[in-house]
Amino acid sequence: MSTGHRHTPDRAAAIVAGPPLSEEPGLGTLTLPGFLREVTEQYSTRTALISPADGVAWTYTDLWDRALAVARTLRACGVGKDSRVGVLMTNRAEWLAAVFGTSLAGGVAVALSTFSTAPELDHLLRVSGVSVLLFERRVAKTDFGEVLTELEPLLATAAPGEVASAAYPFLRYLAVVGDPAPAGAVEGWDTFLARGAATDPALIEAAAATVQPSDTAVLFFSSGTTSKPKGIRSAHRGVTLQMWRFRRMFGFDAGDDVRCWTANGFFWSGNFAQALGATLAAGGTLILQSLFDAAAALELMQSQRVNFPVAWPHQHAQLQGAPNWETVDLSALRFVDRDLPLATHPTIDTDWTEPGHAYGNTETFTITTCFPACTPEETIAGSSGVPLPGVTVKIAEPLTGAALNRGDSGEICIKGPTLMLGYIGTPLDETLDDDGYFHTGDGGYLDDQGRLYWEGRLTDIIKTGGANVSPLEVDEVLAHYPGVRIGRTVGVPHETLGEMVVACVVPHTGRALDAGELRDHLRSQLASYKVPREILFFTEDDLALTGSAKIKSSDLRRLAAQRLTPAESR
Secondary structure: OOOOOOOOOOOOEOEEEOOOHHHOOOOOOOOHHHHHHHHHHHHOOOEEEEEHHHOEEEEHHHHHHHHHHHHHHHHHOOOOOOOEEEEEOOOOHHHHHHHHHHHHOOOEEEEOOOOOOHHHHHHHHHHHOOOEEEEEOEEOOEEHHHHHHHHOHHHHOOOOOOOOOOOOOOOOEEEEEOOOOOOOOEEEHHHHHHOOOOOOHHHHHHHHHOOOOOOEEEEEEEEOOOOOEEEEEEEHHHHHHHHHHHHHHHOOOHHHOOEEEEOOOOOOHHHHHHHHHHHHHOOOEEEEOOOOOHHHHHHHHHHOOOOEEEOOHHHHHHHHOOOOOOOOOOOOOOOOOOOOHHHHOOOOOOOOOOOOOEEEEHHHOEEEEEOOOOOOHHHHOOOOOEEOOOOEEEEEOOOOOOEOEOOOOEEEEEEOOOOOOEEOOOOHHHOEOOOOOEEEEEEEEEOOOOOEEEEEEOOOOEEEOOEEEOHHHHHHHHHOOOOEEEEEEEEEEEOOOEEEEEEEEEEOOOOOOOHHHHHHHHHHHOOHHHOOOEEEEOOHHHHOOOOOOOOOHHHHHHHHHHHOOOOOOO
């Protein structure tokens, strides 16, 4: 990215710090066990979550009790300080019980995406080193029981607790929710929980009391500049700080009776902190939908009197196009941004604006700059907010890392209290610069008022529908398809998705490739959101390839956008 210049009066250095963390209001206990205890004591009889599809409704006390039951079982399975527990589920009550239960036992919750294909799940299990895997048997068309036994056939014959896998050497116990457990090493949920019956709850209380804000709380995965998802370790302080913080950014208080609907997985850090965190911190109720269906979502919003919907932009567009859009009553919706398609519903009357003018990364467990809800537009001025308490933002020259001046475009660099503890397998000193900053790979600038303006990515990561897609991961699958000489994946601007994943393919000479068949191959190897929506075929002359098949991503992105028609960019 060029380091362009914008006029600023004083040309101060492009380093801006937020207020001291000690001055941030509204923070509670900064560990997951402490967070759950605090909200349970404050909101004990309120409804914490409702999962209509499962007929489940838990109070905050119920959530504590269910999490404690999971923790007792994990203790019986040998989980202790820093043990990793994989959670592979859609948004359902057991997901919350599993993650909070892991923290009560002193372990680390590993959030696994239910979009994972078999090769992706194999990678996640290998690098995460989970000792217990808690999963949902069937998600859409995927039977994770079958997927797991295909990855490790001995799971079909081993007894529970007696798994000895060379592929996953730490994995001992597996338990399933939803459909019945397959034969072998996988236990049903009730059978699994019965393992903890003899565990003294006092042991769990003692284990939870040892958890420190600096301890590892969770392991989330995010696509980085490599072809495989990166495991990101976040501390209890970072995770819970954002949970309390989002309550403040949305302006919630205990009297708002927050009722949050979401169908996006809690294994995305943004949905965990924003939807789950803000709602529970405010004593609200989570209305859970396991898989997004626009018509069903509208029915849930109506029947459950939802006032706080959390969805990605393209989902808002689908809601507006649902067959029951004109007939549902959405008058309860209060915390919905006036500029979103959902706010155009005839039963909604809102002038509310969300704290959407923000910047963040999974590596910082979401936001590092932001403006609170209902901030005037003239204050925002098209920016991505100002540094939050404890956060320092630097704009650096991408090659040298030297700080630039206000108004100069460069790489966004961050340090602060929610910064990750590190990537799995990478020493932290290889991730941060000498001054402790994390270099995000994103481009932007700071103005004279300390506002951050995000301008795009210096890296080629595609951000589509709220998720990150590594082009190299898609390219790796393309490269193994017969007849593909060159495969390059880019993100092309899209009205609702942000960016659309597009594959640009050069076939081998004399080979005719079918886009549908190629997409089917990709779909068998990649999560659905990573599969290119469009596959474009080019010749070497079209791309002006060098002998090493190199082409600038910016040039290829421009070429792909020119090739696509508005109809194709749907």
